[in-house]
Amino acid sequence: MNSNYRSTPHNGRVFRREKTTLSNGSSDALKEPVRVFCRIRPLENDADTSCISLVSPTVLSLNTPSDSKSSLQRELHCQFKQIFTSYATQKEVFDFVAMPLLTDLLKGRNALLLSYGVTGSGKTFTFTGEQSNPGIMPRCIDTLFNTIGEFQTPKFTIKPDRMNGFEIQSESDAIQDRLLENRANAKTLRGKLGKRGIGDQVHYENDGTRLHDIDESNYYAVFVSYIEIYNNTVFDLLDDSNGKNKQAKILREDSQKNMYVNGVIEVEVKSAEEAFEVMNEGQKRKRMGCTLLNSESSRSHSVFNIRLVQIEQIAHNSEGAPIVPESNLMKVSQFSLVDLAGSERTNRTQTTGMRLKEAGRINNSLMSLRNCLEILRENQLTGSNKLVPYRDSRLTYLFKNFLEGYGKVEMIVCVNPAVSDYEENLQVMKFAEMTQDVKIKKNENRDTPYLKKTIKKVGNTPSSSRRVRSNSSYSLPKIPIFTVNLENFNEIGVKMEQIVKILKMRKVKTDSAFSDFNKKDKHFRKQLCELNEANILKTSEIKSLKSVVKKEKQECYNLKHKITDLETVNDSLASKNGELHEVILSLRHTIDEKDLKINQKILERKKQNKNLHLQMKRCPKS
Structure with missing residues (x-):
């Protein structure tokens, strides 16, 4: 075809x-x-x-x-x-x-x-x-x-x-x-x-x-x-x-x-x-x-x-x-x-x-x-x-x-x-x-x-490297191990003084570490509070936006239904329009036929009048 x-x-x-x-x-x-x-x-x-x-x-x-x-x-x-x-x-x-x-x-x-x-x-x-x-x-x-x-x-x-x-x-x-x-x-x-x-x-x-x-x-x-x-x-x-x-x-x-x-x-x-x-x-x-x-x-x-x-x-x-x-x-x-x-x-x-x-x-x-x-x-x-x-x-x-x-x-x-x-x-x-x-x-x-894709080897994460550095900065001095000679009391005294000095240094570093930790703890808590406040604000905004979106969706849904109904009405009107158009065409056709018949009758009447007029002229006057 x-x-x-x-x-x-x-x-x-x-x-x-x-x-x-x-x-x-x-x-x-x-x-x-x-x-x-x-x-x-x-x-x-x-x-x-x-x-x-x-x-x-x-x-x-x-x-x-x-x-x-x-x-x-x-x-x-x-x-x-x-x-x-x-x-x-x-x-x-x-x-x-x-x-x-x-x-x-x-x-x-x-x-x-x-x-x-x-x-x-x-x-x-x-x-x-x-x-x-x-x-x-x-x-x-x-x-x-x-x-x-x-x-x-x-x-x-x-x-x-x-x-x-x-x-x-x-x-x-x-x-x-x-x-x-x-x-x-x-x-x-x-x-x-x-x-x-x-x-x-x-x-x-x-x-x-x-x-x-x-x-x-x-x-x-x-x-x-x-x-x-x-x-x-x-x-x-x-x-x-x-x-x-x-x-x-x-x-x-x-x-x-x-x-x-x-x-x-x-x-x-x-x-x-x-x-x-x-x-x-x-x-x-x-x-x-x-x-x-x-x-x-x-x-x-x-x-x-x-x-x-x-x-x-x-x-x-x-x-x-x-x-x-x-x-x-x-x-x-x-x-x-x-x-x-x-x-x-x-x-x-x-x-x-x-x-x-x-x-x-x-x-x-x-x-x-x-x-x-x-x-x-x-x-x-x-x-x-x-x-x-x-x-x-x-x-x-x-x-x-x-x-x-x-x-x-x-x-x-x-x-x-x-x-x-x-x-x-x-x-x-x-x-x-x-x-x-x-x-x-x-x-x-x-x-x-x-x-072809390949997998890259993953090294230490930044958090782990930071943790190693922080531990090294606060590393405490080790206490030395020594053997005790009970006969030499002077040597024992020297060793004890060294241990006391190391313990004092460890205490100073420990206090400093605790102080630093407390400062960071306060700073972290402050950041958490700020984030929490921002989160509360964002949550309220999201809720309000969700309600707006829900309302708009409902309106959109209603509009879609209206459009569907209007399309159905439009289809029915279009079909009715087509039927009426056919009726109009048939009526026009009927009118045309009647006009044609009327014109034919008019022509016939004119022709009859003309013939009658000619006959009247030809007839002698009484």
Whole structure:
């Protein structure tokens, strides 16, 4: 579906004709179009009729239902990169769609895979699947670890720097982190995710698929994160520090101008089982809801990120074993799997209250995605330089870099072929058509230089050195040890005089030390009192500021509720305005028709008068 279509009548039908592709200028050689796939889910009931028929493995036909109000029957031919029928297996979809993206991940390239469609069209099943029939996400995890299993770095050798980058730890730091994880699992995310019963663990079938295009001279580390965008707000699905009250996250740019979620938890996983635990814990926290069209409808856009870090292993220790070199290059690649929430029409789902608000936010974010892609296509077709409104939605703002050439972009469109979904499918096909016209700049590999960290030996602290100096300044003279000769009383007298003199010197120094100690004690007590007074003042200020912040938060909360209510009212008014606009158009049409009839009658009357006048002239006077 690379183009718009022209309508040509043929036996009461209208067929789609494809136009030529985009301009083939020299700059297009550096770009590649967004690949869009289509998957058709099975009909729920055998008695249902389908509005979709397959023309070829890449072309389907969307047929107007027979009970449609339109008298003109249409047959729209829509072309995709590949179409998967209801008989296609999960493995076939994975091999054709996700396997090339995994290969690019190992080569250091980034990839973004989106699932798009109306609610209940099978997007989540395509991505997740079942334990005995895994979808794209579990198969990606299994295939990745089947490939790099024996080429992984020891855990905590590579660590996120919390600014969308990574750093290399020294071996002693890595060992310390491993000990901390083993001793205090309850304080780490991995420990929290590991506190599950054996019966709760989810194991997906592993078919042993692996990639053969792997650089065995590299060591690899896998990091995963899981977020959702709910009501245009970003939440971390792996962060349970606040219990049920999820903390909203903000988007930031890193040093390479790439967008990332600030403060998101990235878990290093060393096996597919660990990755499944993380993935399933995140899925438990996803916002789900029940509608008339889907009993388990996703109410948010979920993003599962797989980041692969590669480091070369060209150095060896004295025993010949490979080690992390002191200075080298690090290669980081990212694979983002985005399960978009389904678009829906409220007149079919009959949603109200919070569900209505969620549906409005979902449709608005999908509309923002469509607007960005339309402007990108317009800029490429016309050579204009319109500003792409990425900031209109958190969804488009997060993936701004992918649309600007940060990585390869692909989309799998899921379709429910039931006749009742014809109107929704028509909009989905138009969106997929427009998406395929967008060309993305080819992604280039980026290497990040790094230096291996070393631990510096810690010497005496300043406090200990001060303590040694103070003890030396107040050191007391030692009392000499001598043997007593009872026959020589003069020698005994001399020795006793020496001892008395030393004792007097010790007393003087002791008195001086006590005096100095008392002065320092008073000075220290005075400082403590001043600090205590300052602390009391600061505490009172903090309390007052907290009350102000609490009041402002409450006001902000009330304003948000008011905004939500106003948005709901605005949406209802907009729908009413649209209905009234249609009524106005119909009335104008009626007025135009009546004006036309009046003009025709006036012309006829003038003509009759003219004829009558001519007849009267011709008749002789009586």
